[in-house]
Amino acid sequence: MNKNSPIYVLGFMAALCAFFGTGVSLVHYATSDLLAANERLNHNRVICDAFDLPIDGQTPADYARAITESLEIAEATGANGNGSRRVYRRYDDDSGQLGLPFSGMGFWDRINGFITLDAERENIIRLRFFDHKETPGLGARIEEPRFLDQFDGLTIDWDAPVPRRVLIGTGHNADAPNRVDAITGATQTSNSLRDFLNTELERIRAIDIDALQFQRIDDTEL
Template identity: 50%
Template sequence: MKKTSPAYILGFMITICAVFGTGIASVHYATLDMLIKNEKLHKNRTICRVFNLSVAGASADAFQKAIEDNITYEQITYQGRTWDVYKRKDTGNIGFIFSGTGFWDRISGIIVLSADLSKVVNIQFLDHKETPGLGARIEEAWFTDQFKGVLIAWEQPVDKRIIVGPAPIPSAKNRVDAITGATQTSIALMRFLNSELETFRKAIKEWKEKTMLEMPSPWE
């Protein structure tokens, strides 16, 4: 068969796609267990960091134990969405996994609020695909540290409870600095973080009312 004929080209492409596709799939399946373990470890480490838990060692078991000893976990379903909610046993600080669309792709993280939901205790990011060196700086300590102690202005409109970037009053207690060169990421973060806070507040309110009616909650 001539190498220039459409049939040869088609056959060649199908064969090469099948061979290399199988190769990638095999490597993927061979490492699947490791990937799942890594993912869990990453999540546990983020939970320990965001709740500021002391961990004895750096092994996966140490992180798991720190979480089991200090954190209670609950899944709350509100309007068809299930929220992963964590509560620190001693302080009552409450954290949940938030997510939303950043500049490029989905950003997810854990935010911890004080027990009365009045202020942010800490925030850490689990996953994002923002531009390295620009939007990806959301996970750097200088940025996340700003959120510690930020008041949530519940009396403000939904999109202005936490402000990332410029505000009419620069010293406002509900404001953090945006990232230079990553304005879109900062705006997106502010948008979905505020919307997540609003929905979470409704979800936790409904859940508390429901559990109080049914039985005494271990969280109360």
């Protein structure tokens, strides 16, 4: 058979695509339950970490229990462009701490994170990331403690214009209470994070927390 005849070429490519497409799909579907479980575990772990919840162990059930026993949830419609945003609130103490997911475009891909604020929304308690695809060794350092710890207790300067309420990297005043150091060498990631974090904070401030219907979290959702 002539290897260069169009029919052979098309047939060869079709067979190859079918073979490898099936292979990847098989692996994908065979592991999809595991993948979803891992995703949920990571999600719960980040939320527990951001609220600093007490956890009994390391299993997925421990994280899920910590969340159901400490947090209640509400949907804030229109708080994310046109979509809705989940708002978590602590009910096991009277602090009224709030936690909200936020997200925006990083250098390579979307960065998804979670931020906890005090009840007055004046100070950040913690900031954590669910996932990102920033360059290893450069932008990916946003998830290192030495960067994240800077946000603990950071004061948001609500009187400043929207893009400068939280500063990452150089500001007008190096000692400003709302400033953290940027990642050395990863200017693009740092700037993107600063921009979308400030945009998201503006949306978070616009949420009328008192009007929300908070509910206990159903175990099966976690």
